[in-house]
Amino acid sequence: MLLQISEPGAKAPAKPRRLAVGIDLGTTHSLVATVREDRPVVLEDAQGRVLLPSVVHYHADHRVDVGYEAGVWQSDDPANTFVSVKRYMGRGRDDLPERTGTPYRFADTPGMVQFETQAGTVSPVQVSAEILKALRERAVRSLGDELTGAVITVPAYFDEAQRQATKDAAKLAGLEVFRLLNEPTAAAVAYGLDQEAEGVYAVYDLGGGTFDISILKLTRGIFEVLATNGDPALGGDDFDYAIYDWLLRETGIPSPTAGDARRLLGAARAAKERLSELPRTQFNAALSNGTVVDRTLSRETFDVLTEALVKRTLAPVRKALRDAGLSIKDIKGVVLVGGATRMPCIRKAVAEFFQQPPLTNLDPDKVVAIGAALQANALVGNRAGDDWLLLDVIPLSLGIETMGGLAEKIIPRNSTLPVARAQEFTTWKDGQTAMSIHVVQGERELVSECRSLARFELRGIPPMVAGAARVRVTFQVDADGLLNVSAAEQISGVESKIEVKPSYGLNDGDITRMIEDSYRHAQDDIVARRLREQKVEAARLIEATEAALAEDGGLLSADELAVITQGMGVLRETVEGSDWEAIKKAADALNEASTEFAGRRMDYSIKTALTGQKLEELRV
């Protein structure tokens, strides 16, 4: 087989553009965007609408409606129609506030909540996957081809369990996730690139159900998050509830049915939105028993009703500033993100707090999806070298449970990602071969006041006398904010086996079962999907290896080069066939064969990173 290596300086043949999208998976609305001819565009549905309501309806025959089609079922079939499902991601029953008018039937299961529907039990992960599938289909229809991958945004203050749940939903929807990107960071990318901003900015992001504040430093293509904070259960929804609660008090309606509650909440949201434009508005809703609710709501009254909610956003803002070691005068601009920031009471509070008018020149509904699309386009490799760098942080400290139910912090909040810390543990009984580690997330000292993430069972520790074993456990958090734990006994060098029991998540078995389940009700077939995925993966690997050889082939001896080219040959052959397992095996083999080469390239890249820079410094 001949290897094509382009001449130095010669232009590489134009690569086919790979399709990548950015997805804003929101509490009330979701969007999908892409980059077309170097410009970000938000994709529309067949009716020309860009917002997809994050509503999912399950029919008895397992058909699923998403978006506007699902929305029409809200009042008539509330128990099978899910709105604001993002609030339930990675959450257990005990985490949820008791609220009147929640129409869902919760299944009696430990861990993450599950809903009973007429189409069976579903988890928030499956509901979110339906929204993602609808967006994926919209993108495929609009772009005319299958997607290579996606960047999906999450609130910056989402914990590990909520992030993992989002990633699981994407997996279920058949999306390759390049990256989970924090919503304020995505907005900063869109804003920073659009306005060529430099300096320290605050991004105030009040969405439908979550609030984030991020402080970022923007310098020549680098977006560095200095600190982030927020409230994962505060958003525009709560402002609707404020109107709803006021209405119940005003009208004396005892306890509305689930359907009426949805009607009133819908009318409350519409009234809230009108109040952003008008000083007063008429509130109108017809209940199922024929009663008509008719009230006038003024902006003054609304501001009084929601004053406490607005204040609740300012405490995290102060904390983020303190963590960043900055004061208000250091902030060059405040970017508003999220539809809820259209409310005049929010704009006023932000302006007063930061002592400057907030920046509102980008559409607060679209800015996150646009930032995600820009990042997806960079990650998929459509840009050549001139792209930017995002340095994000972990929002909440990670710790482990120690004696007496105390949480010992291992990775402090606002550490730049990726980050890893190692901790040594020992056995307390002779011959002990297993131990359990409980990982929690949060800032409090008591384990019971932090969120339980997972219990890790370490097995296969060589038997020794008590206290002699030295088990080194490494906690690695990747760029998505997801945790990975590995362990090895130091004296014997034996790697411990780790079994993870997520407290609120799904394990790999659950995900596989859900994927298989979803195929029982669909035309698509799971083997075809696996084959498609492996082919995409193999094509990516071949392309990456070719590019690496063209660039740095000189770092290899003739023998080493032969091993890699042979591996590529085998993969090229198997990828033509239809055996997904054989393709996977050949890809693994090529990965293995290139390990040493990859290490040498990395070393070379790091050495030249700083010499390159020194040359530039000399030139100045």
Add this chain to the structure above:
Amino acid sequence: MTPAATRNYFELFQLPAMFQLDLDQLDSHYREIQARVHPDKAAHLSDTEKRLFLQWATFANEAYRTLKLPLERARYLLRIHGVDTREEDNTAMPAEFLLEQIEWREELQEALALRSQPALDRLALRLRTEMDSLFGSLATLLDVEQRHPAAADLVRQLAFLEKLGRDLDQAQAVLED
């Protein structure tokens, strides 16, 4: 080839192994390195490369954090010179320093009891001045005189003051909320 096995933090950023460090240069070298090794640069590469980028980016972040924070930097320098600061088991301190600590703590409690923000601010400023002066001495001990055991003693004292600073921050946060 794992990052940790190949070089120390100063070598990674090509900076002299000194306590007095050009922080602007540290920032810019860190960014140059991160622009090459961040996992986002490997999104379209092979799994092997993804793992490698993750390891290196993690290493670069740890190196940067260590060199950026003066107390961490001093500890790291001492470790390179084979001196362990033994902060867990060596708590021997000059009596004078300990008395001073008690006074600081009393003032902090007083300011908290009075809920006085100005008193906390004054305390924070004094602490800052005291720490700056000790860091100045530390620089001389490490970079000029190379008196490592004496530097380790000073690191232990500064660790006390840094803890006090964190408690002060915490107190200010309590008053703000």
